[in-house]
Amino acid sequence: MSNRAVLEVIALGVEDAVAAQAGGANRLELVTDMAADGLTPSLGTVAGIRAAVDIPLRVMLRLTDGFAAGGAAGVDRVVRAAGELREAGAEEFVLGFLDADGGVDLPAVERVAGVLDGCRWTFHRAIDHAADRDALRKQLDGLPGLDTYLTAGAASGVDDGLPTLLAEAARRGEPGYEQRLLVGGGLRLDHVPRLLAAGIDGFHIGGAARPDGWGRPVSADAVTEWRRVLDGG
Template sequence: MSKRAVLEVIALGAEDAVAAQEGGADRLELVTDMAADGLTPSRTGFEVIRGAVDIPLRVMLRLADGFAAGDIDALVARASDLREAGAEEFVLGFLTADGDADLVAVERLITVLDGCRWTFHRAIDRAAHRETLRKQLADLPGLDTYLTAGAATGVDDGLAVLKAEAARAASGEPGYEPQILVGGGLRLDHLPELRSAGLTAFHIGGAARPQGWTSPVSPDAVRVWREALDG
């Protein structure tokens, strides 16, 4: 019996969170403002969602669209505030202008996170060299997941990369210990190929909202993914 696959769903508020949990999500990624590709929610927003569901929550740390860290002092302050509110898992990812990991920004944030687990998000898909980025981040405390489509343009174009990275992870290659969380243009028809390659964690946003981002998460839509992964 293979281990149950992880299903992470983007939640913008408590209604989304409750629906996603009801549909069988294992974990939520909390963001606000999807027009800017997902920014940090408010402390109050986090607290309301935390009170509404009991599954793990990963909170986005990002103040502006794009992959530059921007105002790192403001971001550190927000992260500190969210930690005080009880946030225990986070999502972040910043690149320098050259497409390397912005280690200054990342290290300042994870100092505040103080051992919390975190995901390095799809900035990896925009990095100049994926392998170099993994080496740059390899020894950072708390990093347990990479959210990636394998390509900046989405899973359709990233399948070969995802399968190759899954193989490197399976062989125990250094830098490939964090779980690969597949997301970004992910569709149900990708799952058989990804599962057979040994990938075990999946992330959906729009797929959980058949009516679009202006409508809440549909528990039925999430359940379809849960059943596909469990089947």
Template sequence: MSERAVLEVIALDAEDAIAARAGGADRLELVTDMAADGLTPPTTTLTAVRSAVDIPLRVMLRLTDGFAAGDVDRLVRVAGELRAAGAEEFVLGFLEAGGGVDLGAVERVVTALDGCPWTFHRALDHATDRDSVRKQLDGLPGLDTYLTAGSPAGVDEGLPTLLSEASRAGDQQLLVGGGLRLDHVPTLRRAGVTAFHIGGAARPGGWSKPVSVEAVREWRRALDAG
């Protein structure tokens, strides 16, 4: 029997979190401001979500749209505030202007996380050299997941890359998300992908509407069938 796949759902608030859990999500990615592709939520949102559900959640560390780190001092401060408020897992990823990983910024923030598990997000898809990014990040404390579509354009275009990377054994889990559709699931599951990330797919009514229990449940069924 194949390994049960992890389903991670983007949540903006406690209502989303409750619906995602009810639909069968294993983990949440907690963000705010999806118009900017997901920024760091306020600590009040974190505490509300943590009070509402007990499933794991990863909190975004990203202050501005794009993949530049911006104010790293502030990022470090915010990471500390979120940890003090109960955050135990995180999502981050910073690139330099030329498309290489901003290793200095990543290392400073990771130091502030003090061993907490974290995901390097889709900055990987926008890097000039994905393999170089992974080599440079190798060994950083807490890094256990890469969120990727295989391409900046999404899973449709990135599928060959994802299938290739899924076949390589590694210490980090491949979490596939970004233009992911239900019809991608069987191919990805056959290739050995064990983690899936959805945002808009959990909200048939769009980002102005809450997560749909039934939409998440449909994904849960598809992953379990795969």
């Protein structure tokens, strides 16, 4: 088992996925529609990427902008999407729902996690918009498959969230804090040394892998630079 830090790159299609793997990414997050901060991709996209690369893929389960599940009907749609994605070859997922008060929508998360049947999944940056991060973590503790929190430490990004990230890293192993911290959201290379020094071993990039903007594909060279820094090069 490798001790290398996880470098997860957002992929919108096969070209992104191939470039990210070539650059040294060891996981992908598959989404569509970055204008809505990333929604569930099509089954064809997932199957095409699965056929093109052999690194793990985490597929977004999010059908509408925002962090609300959309009531029972919305959860039904997410559950159907999850089943279809599993049939298309998806084995790992990304999800997260909040209620109107900024608390975790536990019934929605439990229902979706239940149909994933033990598949590993990330609770995404909804945590950065939660009214109480610690309460959210403790409520989700023990849910099957939950192994990662994707977080910037603050809704506004890593610049503001760094103290929170360092504090949460220091609590690793406590109830609600066993999961990997996957840092993403305004993450830059100059943040990496402090995060690594705190024992954080998960890094998530989207725009940073695309120096020419979201209208262009992932740059293998940009990913290689991140891989080099994460590996201490």
